[in-house]
Amino acid sequence: MGKKTIYAALLGLGTVGTGVYKVLKKQEDEMEAKLGCNVRIKKVLVRNLEKAAARVEDASILTNSWSEILNDPEISIVMELMGGIEPARTYILDALRAHKNVVSANKDLIAVYGKELLDTAGDNQADFLFEAAVAGGIPIIRPLKQCLAGNHMTEIMGIVNGTTNFILTKMTQEGMEFSDALALATELGYAEADPTADIEGLDAGRKVAILACVGFNSRVVFDDVYTEGITKISAKDIRYAKEMGCDIKLIGMARNTEEGIEAFVCPMLIPSSHPLASVNDSYNAVFVHGDAVEDAMFFGRGAGELPTASAVVGDVFDIARNILAGCNGRIGCTCYKEIPVKQMEDTYHRYFLRMKVDDRSGVLAEMTAVFAKYDVSVEQMIQKETRQEGWAEVVVITAKVREGDFRTAMEELQTRESIRSISSMLRVYGK
Numbered sequence: 001m002g003k004k005t006i007y008a009a010l011l012g013l014g015t016v017g018t019g020v021y022k023v024l025k026k027q028e029d030e031m032e033a034k035l036g037c038n039v040r041i042k043k044v045l046v047r048n049l050e051k052a053a054a055r056v057e058d059a060s061i062l063t064n065s066w067s068e069i070l071n072d073p074e075i076s077i078v079m080e081l082m083g084g085i086e087p088a089r090t091y092i093l094d095a096l097r098a099h100k101n102v103v104s105a106n107k108d109l110i111a112v113y114g115k116e117l118l119d120t121a122g123d124n125q126a127d128f129l130f131e132a133a134v135a136g137g138i139p140i141i142r143p144l145k146q147c148l149a150g151n152h153m154t155e156i157m158g159i160v161n162g163t164t165n166f167i168l169t170k171m172t173q174e175g176m177e178f179s180d181a182l183a184l185a186t187e188l189g190y191a192e193a194d195p196t197a198d199i200e201g202l203d204a205g206r207k208v209a210i211l212a213c214v215g216f217n218s219r220v221v222f223d224d225v226y227t228e229g230i231t232k233i234s235a236k237d238i239r240y241a242k243e244m245g246c247d248i249k250l251i252g253m254a255r256n257t258e259e260g261i262e263a264f265v266c267p268m269l270i271p272s273s274h275p276l277a278s279v280n281d282s283y284n285a286v287f288v289h290g291d292a293v294e295d296a297m298f299f300g301r302g303a304g305e306l307p308t309a310s311a312v313v314g315d316v317f318d319i320a321r322n323i324l325a326g327c328n329g330r331i332g333c334t335c336y337k338e339i340p341v342k343q344m345e346d347t348y349h350r351y352f353l354r355m356k357v358d359d360r361s362g363v364l365a366e367m368t369a370v371f372a373k374y375d376v377s378v379e380q381m382i383q384k385e386t387r388q389e390g391w392a393e394v395v396v397i398t399a400k401v402r403e404g405d406f407r408t409a410m411e412e413l414q415t416r417e418s419i420r421s422i423s424s425m426l427r428v429y430g431k
């Protein structure tokens with residue numbers, strides 16, 4: 001006699017939904033041996049039945065009625081793969097209140113409503129798992145919640161956006177300017193039709209919020225995360241950074257400091273010897289530091305049909321095992337602390353500054369006088385280019401300074417006539 005069958009429903013049959021359908025099909029023969037049960041997709045919620053019919057073997061599983069899924073007592077796992085806030089939020093809450101377990105890849109939703117979703121899961125002894133929401137196929141939520149639970153994590157730093165990593169890689173390796181690299185990313189299907197969320201750091205910001213919550217056991221929401229994208233980076237910045245032994249990467253950072261949590265996304269110079277510097281193309285990686293494990297890095301595909309489906313199906317299998325053992329809701333919300341989140345102004349960084357200044361005596365003295373007023377100490381100053389038009393390009397690396405003070409210094413510097421323009425201000429990773 002066959003083993004128990006656990007029924008699941010898919011909400012959405014786009015890139016990830018289709019990937020999940022395929023991965024579950026490929027796993028069909030092994031499921032009994034692997035899990036002690038079968039997991040079958042009983043229903044798939046879509047908007048357009050006709051469009052979806054070509055993607056499944058049996059079109060009778062398609063529906064555009066949420067209540068048909070919600071009211072089916074046989075369905076115990078719901079995979080929300082539609083994206084967006086509504087109706088995803090309502091459907092997930094409905095499902096959890098009906099004691100169904102939920103898997104979601106929806107970072108936009110979780111980075112804002114994570115507490116509500118996890119609390120509702122907890123109140124209903126249901127699982128709410130979201131491994132795919134942060135770095136696609138790379139396991140990082142489960143490692144942080146389980147394998148690394150014996151640590152106090154102090155830093156979680158990642159390249160968590162494939163589109164921008166692809167763009168920066170092209171700019172670094174082929175000297176492309178941002179607009180050409182973005183056009184290539186669009187042509188190759190890495191960048192979405194509207195790339196704003198990726199290139200402005202918003203997608204990575206949502207992932208940082210989720211990582212900070214899970215890593216530091218304290219609630220951080222998307223609004224708490226400072227975000228800055230890569231649109232102002234030029235091939236010249238990258239070339240100069242290289243000359244200084246650094247690469248420029250869009251870094252998502254969550255730090256647990258004595259004064260509170262720091263959570264931000266911005267392009268940063270990182271030493272070329274750092275393991276994240278060699279994460280190229282559309283790959284993602286998350287580098288963590290804990291008081292027991294020290295350093296650990298997780299690398300792989302942060303997006304895409306099958307890599308993302310891999311994480312969703314891992315969550316589904318976990319839930320299936322919990323159902324068999326009667327222990328759903330075993331690992332719920334892990335935010336049991338209330339650590340304040342620091343304002344970006346109160347974080348400390350070294351800075352890379354590229355400026356066009358008048359090419360005459362006294363200009364550097366004027367610049368350093370402004371720096372001194374705001375406690376900005378100069379570590380390196382290099383004159384890169386001198387032009388007949390009477391200007392010179394200067395690159396400055398500062399020592400660590402409070403961001404708020406640095407910004408005030410920059411505002412004052414920009415009022416000086418001898419400072420023609422500040423072309424780039426980038427943070428530098430490291431002590």
Ligand code: NAP
Nearest residue numbers: 012013014015016046047048081082083105106303304308
């Ligand atoms: P997608 O390709 O746009 O697919 C979304 C699917 O949901 C489509 O089939 C869409 O149907 C359906 N849908 C949307 N609203 C619906 C509604 N109200 N009722 C029924 N169906 C609805 O999106 P995706 O790339 O698969 O992403 C899905 C989720 O995974 C998002 O939360 C995304 O952030 C997350 N994620 C994606 C990736 C990735 O690599 N793509 C990686 C990690 C996480 P129509 O086609 O009819 O509009």
Ligand code: HSE
Nearest residue numbers: 160161162163198303
């Ligand atoms: N747009 C994202 C990226 C993938 O480029 O990495 C989905 O999170």
